[in-house]
Amino acid sequence: MTSFVADVLATAGKLEKLSLQKNIVDIQKEITRLEYEVRDFMDENYDEFSAKLMRDVHLVKKTEQLLEEMSILQSRINDQVKIELSGSTKELKSLSQMLKESNVSLQLSHQLIELHECVKSIRKLQEERRFVETTKTLLQMHTLLHNPSSVVHDLEIYTAIKNEYCELFRSCLTEVSRLLRDRICWSSDAKDAGKTITSLTIKSEHDDIQELIQGLHIVDHLENELQTFSAKLMEHIINPVIHDHCSVYVVMEKVFTVEVLERKKTPCYKGVLYNLQLLFKFLHQHLNLKVADDETFLKRMRPHLLEQLSHSLTTDCISHTIPTSNADLKNFEPVVEAINEFQVYLVEIGFLSKDQLFLSEYTNNIDKLFIDRICQDLLMKARNIVKKDLHDSVRYEPQEPPKFISREFEEDCELTIEKKLSDMSFQLPRCQISKSAVETLELARTILDEARDSSDACAVRLFYTCRNVFGMYAGLVPEHHRKFLDTIPQQVALFHNNCMYLAHHLLTLAHDYRNKFSKNLQRLNLTFADQVTVLRDVGSRCFLEHMRYQRNIIFDIIKDSGFTSLGQTPELHPSTERALRQCIRQLELLKTVWLDVLPVNVYCKAVGCITNSMIDDLVTKVISVEDIPVDVARELVVLFNVVVKRTPQIFPDPSKIQRHVRKWGKFLELIKLLGASLKEIEVRWGNGKGPLAQEFTAPQVKQLIRALFQNTDRRSNLLASIR
Numbered sequence: 001m002t003s004f005v006a007d008v009l010a011t012a013g014k015l016e017k018l019s020l021q022k023n024i025v026d027i028q029k030e031i032t033r034l035e036y037e038v039r040d041f042m043d044e045n046y047d048e049f050s051a052k053l054m055r056d057v058h059l060v061k062k063t064e065q066l067l068e069e070m071s072i073l074q075s076r077i078n079d080q081v082k083i084e085l086s087g088s089t090k091e092l093k094s095l096s097q098m099l100k101e102s103n104v105s106l107q108l109s110h111q112l113i114e115l116h117e118c119v120k121s122i123r124k125l126q127e128e129r130r131f132v133e134t135t136k137t138l139l140q141m142h143t144l145l146h147n148p149s150s151v152v153h154d155l156e157i158y159t160a161i162k163n164e165y166c167e168l169f170r171s172c173l174t175e176v177s178r179l180l181r182d183r184i185c186w187s188s189d190a191k192d193a194g195k196t197i198t199s200l201t202i203k204s205e206h207d208d209i210q211e212l213i214q215g216l217h218i219v220d221h222l223e224n225e226l227q228t229f230s231a232k233l234m235e236h237i238i239n240p241v242i243h244d245h246c247s248v249y250v251v252m253e254k255v256f257t258v259e260v261l262e263r264k265k266t267p268c269y270k271g272v273l274y275n276l277q278l279l280f281k282f283l284h285q286h287l288n289l290k291v292a293d294d295e296t297f298l299k300r301m302r303p304h305l306l307e308q309l310s311h312s313l314t315t316d317c318i319s320h321t322i323p324t325s326n327a328d329l330k331n332f333e334p335v336v337e338a339i340n341e342f343q344v345y346l347v348e349i350g351f352l353s354k355d356q357l358f359l360s361e362y363t364n365n366i367d368k369l370f371i372d373r374i375c376q377d378l379l380m381k382a383r384n385i386v387k388k389d390l391h392d393s394v395r396y397e398p399q400e401p402p403k404f405i406s407r408e409f410e411e412d413c414e415l416t417i418e419k420k421l422s423d424m425s426f427q428l429p430r431c432q433i434s435k436s437a438v439e440t441l442e443l444a445r446t447i448l449d450e451a452r453d454s455s456d457a458c459a460v461r462l463f464y465t466c467r468n469v470f471g472m473y474a475g476l477v478p479e480h481h482r483k484f485l486d487t488i489p490q491q492v493a494l495f496h497n498n499c500m501y502l503a504h505h506l507l508t509l510a511h512d513y514r515n516k517f518s519k520n521l522q523r524l525n526l527t528f529a530d531q532v533t534v535l536r537d538v539g540s541r542c543f544l545e546h547m548r549y550q551r552n553i554i555f556d557i558i559k560d561s562g563f564t565s566l567g568q569t570p571e572l573h574p575s576t577e578r579a580l581r582q583c584i585r586q587l588e589l590l591k592t593v594w595l596d597v598l599p600v601n602v603y604c605k606a607v608g609c610i611t612n613s614m615i616d617d618l619v620t621k622v623i624s625v626e627d628i629p630v631d632v633a634r635e636l637v638v639l640f641n642v643v644v645k646r647t648p649q650i651f652p653d654p655s656k657i658q659r660h661v662r663k664w665g666k667f668l669e670l671i672k673l674l675g676a677s678l679k680e681i682e683v684r685w686g687n688g689k690g691p692l693a694q695e696f697t698a699p700q701v702k703q704l705i706r707a708l709f710q711n712t713d714r715r716s717n718l719l720a721s722i723r
Contacts, residue, residue, distance in 0.1 A: 023073055030066060063113060118144070122168050129208065131176050131215035138172060139218060141165055173221060180212040180225060184287075186232055198236040200256045202286040210289040217291050222300065230304035238309060241267075241275045242317050248275040256282045269335065272317050273342045284349040298351045306351075310358040318362060322373040326453060329370055336363050371458045375465040378447055382469040385443065386476045388436040390484065390491045393597075396501065398427045428504045429599035437498035440473055441505055448509075452516045459517060463526055470502060470531050474538045485542055490593040492546040497598065499539025503532045547606055550590065551613045554583050558617055567625040567707070572635040580639050583614055584646050591650040600652060607650055608660025615663040618643075619670055623700050628674075628707045637675045644668065666695040673704055678718050681705065685722060698722050 118141040122134055145162055182203070189197045202209075216222040237258050240246050245262040256279060289297045318339065323329040343359045346352040362369070444466050451462035477495060484491045506528040514522060561580070562573025587607065594603050622628075622636065644667075648654035658664045669692055673681060684692040685701065692701060702719050709715045 023069075027066065027069060027073070119164060119168065122172070129211075131172070131208075131211050132218065134172055135176075135215040135218040138165075138169055141168075169219070172215075173219065176212050176215050177221075177225065180209070180216070183209045183212070184229065186236065188236065195260055195262075196240075197257060197259045198240070199251075199258075200233075200237065200282075202254055202282075204254060204286055209287075213289055213291055213297060222291065223304075226301050226304050230301055230308075234305065234308050234312075237279060238276065239312060241279070242272055242312050246275065248278060250278070250282060253285070266316075266320065269317055269321050270338060272313075273338055276313075277342055277345055280346060280349060280351060284351075288349065296350055298349060302351055302356075306356065306358075314358070314362050318359070319369075319373070322366075322369045324374055324377055325450070329366075332366065336366075339363055367455075367458070371454075371461045374450070374458075375461055378443070378462075378465055379468060379472065381443060382440065382472050383476070385436050385439045386473055387480055388434075388439075390434045390436065390477075390481055390494045390498070392435050393432045393494055394435055394438065396428065396431055396433050396497075398430060428501060429601065431497045431501075431599045431602075432494060432597045433497045433501045434494050437473075437501050440469065441502060444469055444509065448513045452513065456518055456520050459521055460524070463521075467528065467531065470506065470528065470535065473502065474499070474531070474534050478538065478542055485546065486549065489546065489550065489590060490597060492543055493594050493597045496539040496543040496602075499535045499542075503535040503539075506532050506535070543606070547610060550586070551610050554586055554610065554614045555617060557582050557586070558614070558621070563618070563621045566621060567627045567629070567632065570629050570631060572632050572639075576635075577639055580643065584643065587611060587614075587647065587650050595652070604651060604660045608657075611647060611650070612661045612663050615643075615661060615667045619663060619666055622670060622674075623696075623704055625707050626703075630708075633674045633708055637671055640667070640671045640674075644671065669695040673701075674708070678705070678709060678714055682718055682721070687721075688723065 118137050121137050122141070142165065145165060185201050185203070187199045187201065191197065213222060216225060237256070240258055240260050241248065243264070243266070244260045245265040245267055247259040247261055248257070249259075250256050258275075283298060287297045291297055291300055321332070321335045323332050339359045340363075343352065343357055347354060347357075447462050447466040447469070451459040451466075454462060477498075478485060481491065481495070485495060510527045510529075514526065517526070557579050560575075561578070562576035563579070565573060566576075587610065590607055590610070594607065597603075598606065618640075628636075647661075648657040651657055651660060669684075672684065673692065673696075676684070681692065681701070684690045686693065688698070696704075701722055705715060705719060705722075
């Protein structure tokens with residue numbers, strides 16, 4: 001019995017293998033025939049690009065049938081392998097390999113047919129303007145073409161099919177974009193005086209806008225259209241609404257129009273918010289379309305528009321509503337309400353999410369914005385004051401001197417304190433100052449008055465803003481007025497006075513307000529004392545630079561005159577007198593522009609220093625000459641006497657010239673020496689104790705004697721006596 005069963009099973013296994021072999025051979029023949037048919041079909045459609053679209057349905061059915069038979073055979077083979085695994089492994093593996101090869105060929109044919117079906121569907125759907133299905137089919141075709149496990153790309157026909165896909169994709173994308181821009185279109189009309197009318201039209205009679213938007217979304221090209229639309233919306237509608245005086249209206253619920261009436265005229269914040277809300281209401285009415293499961297057109301537009309909108313709205317509109325005083329701060333509540341109302345509407349229509357309330361973030365920080373705005377405006381005022389002309393000046397008169405109260409020690413103490421200070425101590429002397437300096441100090445006092453009535457945090461910011469005002473004055477005036485300060489004596493004198501005027505008041509400015517601040521602020525080191533030195537240094541440095549400039553003018557005049565060739569000719573060069581008179585006129589010019597501007601003591605020091613440099617240069621040039629003819633010496637005496645006559649007149653008290661010009665005595669002694677005899681020189685030398693010896697050294701006197709007198713015994717004796 002067992003042997004009989006075994007024989008039956010063996011016979012059944014052999015019959016099953018014979019059946020499998022026969023079926024596989026039949027399938028291979030059928031696959032080969034099908035491959036030829038598919039190749040011929042593809043050649044006709046893609047290599048030659050003819051329009052023969054036949055047999056496709058029949059081929060699809062045949063491939064599907066073969067795939068089903070292949071599946072049945074694979075199952076039978078697996079079963080047979082399990083039964084006769086030990087005896088027929090090699091033979092069945094061979095059969096399985098043959099089947100796999102046939103399966104690959106069949107799948108390749110099936111993929112080619114699927115690609116052809118996609119092409120045919122895309123063309124048909126595009127003609128019917130069913131763009132969502134068209135783009136989905138394009139996406140399916142893209143997946144088939146770029147499947148890494150597929151062997152389609154190894155075929156020669158792959159390039160032709162891929163080119164066909166690219167052409168279909170471009171055609172579909174171009175048409176969808178064109179239709180969308182036709183449904184959402186822009187128009188602009190320019191009028192006189194810079195007036196423009198811009199309109200956004202939504203052609204709502206077409207019901208395919210959502211179809212177009214979803215089609216672009218499927219092929220991942222919606223972002224490009226959103227970027228373009230948002231940019232136009234910002235440029236042609238939102239920016240004019242925020243920055244210009246506009247008229248905004250909607251025509252027949254389809255056309256949103258913005259008419260610019262006057263450019264650069266900042267509109268009221270209420271009008272801006274109203275017009276923007278009208279715009280978003282229009283967009284919500286016509287473009288609140290579904291793009292994907294939980295996304296709308298407005299929501300997808302947010303990343304492209306929100307940042308620009310928030311920056312422009314807050315910076316160029318809402319920031320102008322920030323209060324500039326404590327009184328205005330109390331009336332800011334209606335502004336906040338209007339802003340929040342607009343923001344809530346944007347959340348309702350889905351343009352904003354609840355975590356993107358940029359306007360609330362801005363207005364909730366009103367205290368900081370308030371103080372920032374005040375400080376910004378104050379510094380802008382200070383900058384405008386600094387830029388004003390320096391020559392627009394006023395006369396500064398000293399204030400009433402403080403009264404000193406003499407206090408004595410207790411009665412049992414014999415010592416008392418006597419006040420020896422002058423009543424004019426700690427007073428700024430009479431001078432002229434620029435009106436801008438007075439305005440700067442008044443602005444500083446206004447800032448400190450505002451700080452006195454503010455919270456501690458605001459008061460500190462205002463105090464340091466006040467310091468920045470003086471820092472700006474010291475830093476900006478020399479740069480902004482550089483050209484005038486370098487060349488115009490009056491302006492540099494005024495700037496010097498301005499710096500001294502501001503520095504003088506800064507010594508006591510913080511002390512004047514200290515007790516007016518809160519206790520917390522009084523504990524802080526609020527002072528302007530460090531800026532006193534800065535202002536004085538800036539004013540002094542600028543004035544000294546101009547003094548060097550004036551001194552160099554005089555040096556250049558003398559250098560280009562006959563003083564450089566003194567003693568080389570028997571007569572004085574004609575340019576010598578002209579140069580000397582020009583130097584005197586330069587000093588007289590300084591008197592004209594400085595005497596009534598500078599404090600008297602500063603004027604005398606400045607002009608005295610320049611005059612002293614001129615006198616010293618003249619003396620040096622004369623005593624360095626080796627030979628001075630008699631006629632030249634006589635002419636020099638005449639010329640120098642002109643200097644002696646006119647130069648003292650540039651000082652308020654001519655009799656005190658020697659007090660301001662240190663070399664004046666030396667100059668007078670030189671004049672006497674040029675016209676003196678050897679006997680007179682000997683008398684004035686006085687054995688090294690006379691007036692001549694007080695001004696000149698022995699070598700200098702000897703040099704002048706040799707230059708003025710011929711070599712005689714008398715001269716030799718005198719030279720020997722001078723030591």
